Amino acid sequence: MAQKWTNYKAHQKLVNPSNKRKLDIIVVGTGLAGASAAASFGEMGFNVKVFTIQDSPRRAHSIAAQGGINAAKNYPNDGDSVYRLFYDTVKGGDYRAREANVYRLAEVSNSIIDQCVAQGVPFAREYGGLLDNRSFGGAQVSRTFYAKGQTGQQLLLGAYQALMRQVELKTVKLYTRNELVNIVMVDGKARGIISRDLVTGKTQRHFGHAVVLATGGYGNTFFLSTNAMGSNGSAALQAYKKGAMFANPCFAQIHPTCIPVHGEFQSKLTLMSESLRNDGRIWVPKKKEDAEAIRAGKLKPTQIAEEDRDYYLERRYPAFGNLVPRDVASRAAKERCDAGYGVGNTGLAVYLDFKESIERLGEDTIRARYGNLFQMYEKIVDDNPYDTPMMIYPAIHYTMGGIWVDYELQTSVPGLFCAGEANFSDHGANRLGASALMQGLADGYFVLPYTIQNYLADDIRTPRMSGDEKEFVEAEKESQDRLNKLLSIKGQRSVDSIHKELGLIMWDFVGMARNKEGLQNAIEKIRAVKKEFWSNVRIPGSNDGMNIELEKANRLADFIEIGELMALDALNREESCGGHFREEHQTEEGEALRHDDQYAYVSCWEYKGDNQEPELHKEELKYEEIQLVQRNYK
Amino acid sequence: MEKTLNLTLKVWKQNGPREKGRFETYKVSNISVDSSFLEMMDILNEQLINEGKEPVAFDHDCREGICGMCSLYINGRPHGPDDDVTTCQLHMRKFKDGETIIIEPWRSAGFPVIKDLIVDRTAFDKIIAAGGYVSVNTGGVPDANALPIPKPDADEAMDAASCIGCGACVAACKNGSAMLFVSAKVSQLALLPQGRVEAARRAKNMVARMDELGFGNCTNTGACEVECPKGISLSNISRLNREFLTAKIKD
Structure with a gap:
């Protein structure tokens, strides 16, 4: 295992510099994975075309990651190593990730930190001038590098600047406010995309010897999530429809520390970084009457005496305490709230309290560590977290599932690669904090630049296509037909109203706790939403020029199908693991109960046509390095 | 009872960059x-x-x-009447019942209107492309801890790097200058040893590109700093001027 990546690199095929100039690569998405891949391909000498739906590559949602990025540097000398990062990631993912991919991720993690520092990423430092680390959930070492509460922003700006340098050098051509609407297949291989210019409404055909999708996750299926408003699963779904398998769609991460829902008009949920759990303690009142009084506004949290507080994570998981993995922390919060101990006016919130840390370290230290997060909280909730505990509740945050890829990050469609959150590969059934940034940059800087060459080496004699070939023309027509069909519905309901309906179904039945009956119910309801959408959506305006409602409708059409796929997958997986919790499968203490004898596999769903059940393929997960055991954070 | 507001909105509507814009009035309630x-x-x-x-x-x-x-010029202020926030973080508790709110796009020669309240800010990307980076390729770099950086320098670089590229500084400036944006990037990289190597070239190229793209000159009114949602300091502009002058003197 430890040698696999070294051996791969030693024996893979390469492309010589003069041939690189003849090869075109399309990269869709400019988050950490997309921007780092596109910049690296450009530096290597390939011709790159890169697409983003935003007005600038710098706005991709990677930018919102707050807490940090993991690496096995072991700078704090606390016993970390590549093996331990590998082990923690596999365990954190509840033994549903592919060992070899995770090992490689841990192995290249250190190079990412070196690269980012060389780019001028201003990581936090100690007074001695060396890099500082902090702890994140699911680990007993401090291996998280950070830049205030804006680590994602700084890493993305590093990758974005590297990308803009290549744009200036003309190795990369940048298409902003451009969305992938179709993937072009020629002789069974991905050979290009159809993009839609979101300003003019015009579609365009683009050829590439290979296509890389780095388009992020599909958490917005739930309408309310911590994702950006524009984050969507459409590129992944288009890939699925062209034959790329969709893996583990039901593995979605519910993040435990988000600002609770406050009203019907709510458009998104705001995450409060997991790093807060380093110094914040999570609790609810011990007595139900106290919880009731708080909900009625008769009591303040600061009035609850120490002995009347239930620090339930510290109580249930003494070894990891407030730093248990996200899935565990989320379920524990739900358990307390369902039992009637929740706070806030809805009863769907728990406290995250900094009182003890402020007493121990002083307000200035806490301000230096989390100042921007506290400010963000105060602006939204109008409450000062230095004086009164924050209220938090779980929300949909990240999707571990995604397009199936092999060790080379190639999908089941030759020539189509998938990186970052969009693929399924490294996090199993639950992602650990500070590992998404690591994976995005690992894929883009240190994996794809090798593996894509191994594919392109056989393509040096394939001439560029003009885009006038029949496959391109047909793909473009297919996309235009779909847009016109959407515009022709002229129904009664706005896109958002239907999306909210879908989101509620997802949250109620395909959310934190799932069961057979609920999932069957959800599938029927989602199919009804699909029917409603295709017969009753109202999109004002036309396809000439900017039409934001049309963009949203086009994405919602895909979210509906992803929602159904998530429910189908959750129904199939008759076990609990990581973020997937089936109520029928739990231990006596309410912990997730896996069934390794039956479900130690990746569910790979193959598209079989509109309104047809997809076909399930199973990739067996063989563990050579790590022994499968029940996760224990006690 | 939850408090609610009834409002009149005067919103800028414009079909395209070359079309004539106008204010439309809408009412929203509850x-x-x-x-x-x-x-x-x-x-x-x-x-x-x-x-x-x-x-x-x-x-x-x-x-x-x-x-x-997000952008928006709300009642004459970029990102509206609250301090240190972007428009998306602005909450309605900052407004009064019955109020009329005027909502406009960023107005600046450097940011043409695309539609209604949406403007084209690709000029910022072009300025970054002119030199807002450290010229290193992927791989072949030293260990992250090979070069210690004094904590105050790293912290100051981080403060400058907090810029989100929203363009409020340009929108707030009567000259439509992009100096705060440019200086934040120049400062971040000039403060770090990794970026020091190319500091002179970077300052010259980024300033030249900014001028080419139709942004105005800086006359030190300080409006940009006041409206910056991330509190980027004017001292960055002084540093940019120093970097720029030193580079020019060396020429």
Whole structure:
């Protein structure tokens, strides 16, 4: 295992510099994975075309990651190593990730930190001038590098600047406010995309010897999530429809520390970084009457005496305490709230309290560590977290599932690669904090630049296509037909109203706790939403020029199908693991109960046509390095 | 009882860069004070769609103040009447019942209007492309701890690097200058040993590109610093001027 990546690199095929100039690569998405891949391909000498739906590559949602990025540097000398990062990631993912991919991720993690520092990423430092680390959930070492509460922003700006340098050098051509609407297949291989210019409404055909999708996750299926408003699963779904398998769609991460829902008009949920759990303690009142009084506004949290507080994570998981993995922390919060101990006016919130840390370290230290997060909280909730505990509740945050890829990050469609959150590969059934940034940059800087060459080496004699070939023309027509069909519905309901309906179904039945009956119910309801959408959506305006409602409708059409796929997958997986919790499968203490004898596999769903059940393929997960055991954070 | 507001909105509508724009007046009612400004705009758009009209186009994405996508000139201030926030973090509790709110796009020669409240900010990308980076390729770099950096320098670089590229500084400036944006990037990289190597070239190239793209000159009014949602300091402009002059003297 430890040698696999070294051996791969030693024996893979390469492309010589003069041939690189003849090869075109399309990269869709400019988050950490997309921007780092596109910049690296450009530096290597390939011709790159890169697409983003935003007005600038710098706005991709990677930018919102707050807490940090993991690496096995072991700078704090606390016993970390590549093996331990590998082990923690596999365990954190509840033994549903592919060992070899995770090992490689841990192995290249250190190079990412070196690269980012060389780019001028201003990581936090100690007074001695060396890099500082902090702890994140699911680990007993401090291996998280950070830049205030804006680590994602700084890493993305590093990758974005590297990308803009290549744009200036003309190795990369940048298409902003451009969305992938179709993937072009020629002789069974991905050979290009159809993009839609979101300003003019015009579609365009683009050829590439290979296509890389780095388009992020599909958490917005739930309408309310911590994702950006524009984050969507459409590129992944288009890939699925062209034959790329969709893996583990039901593995979605519910993040435990988000600002609770406050009203019907709510458009998104705001995450409060997991790093807060380093110094914040999570609790609810011990007595139900106290919880009731708080909900009625008769009591303040600061009035609850120490002995009347239930620090339930510290109580249930003494070894990891407030730093248990996200899935565990989320379920524990739900358990307390369902039992009637929740706070806030809805009863769907728990406290995250900094009182003890402020007493121990002083307000200035806490301000230096989390100042921007506290400010963000105060602006939204109008409450000062230095004086009164924050209220938090779980929300949909990240999707571990995604397009199936092999060790080379190639999908089941030759020539189509998938990186970052969009693929399924490294996090199993639950992602650990500070590992998404690591994976995005690992894929883009240190994996794809090798593996894509191994594919392109056989393509040096394939001439560029003009885009006038029949496959391109047909793909473009297919996309235009779909847009016109959407515009022709002229129904009664706005896109958002239907999306909210879908989101509620997802949250109620395909959310934190799932069961057979609920999932069957959800599938029927989602199919009804699909029917409603295709017969009753109202999109004002036309396809000439900017039409934001049309963009949203086009994405919602895909979210509906992803929602159904998530429910189908959750129904199939008759076990609990990581973020997937089936109520029928739990231990006596309410912990997730896996069934390794039956479900130690990746569910790979193959598209079989509109309104047809997809076909399930199973990739067996063989563990050579790590022994499968029940996760224990006690 | 939850507090709600009834409001009159005067919103800039414009079909394209070359079209003539105009203000449209809309009414919204029962807006919760706990909703965000953009949620209020969502409610307006839902209302317009239900009336069979075209919604108002505005830029937004992360809705947590970090992507820099949202803009809006609200009652004469970029990102509206609250301090240190972007429009997406602005909440309706900052407004009064019965108030009239005027909503305009960024107005600057460097940022042409695309539609309604959406402007084209690709000029910022072009300025970064001119030199807003350290010229290193992927791989072949030294260990991250090989070069110690004094904590105050690293912290100051981080403060400068907090810029989200929203363009409020340009919108706030009577000259339409992009100096705060440019100086934040120049400062971040000039403060770090990794970026020091190319500091002179970077300052010259980025300033030249800024001038080419039609941004105005800086006359030190300080409006940019006041309106910057991330509190980027004017001292960055002084540093840029120093970097720029030193580079020019060496030429």
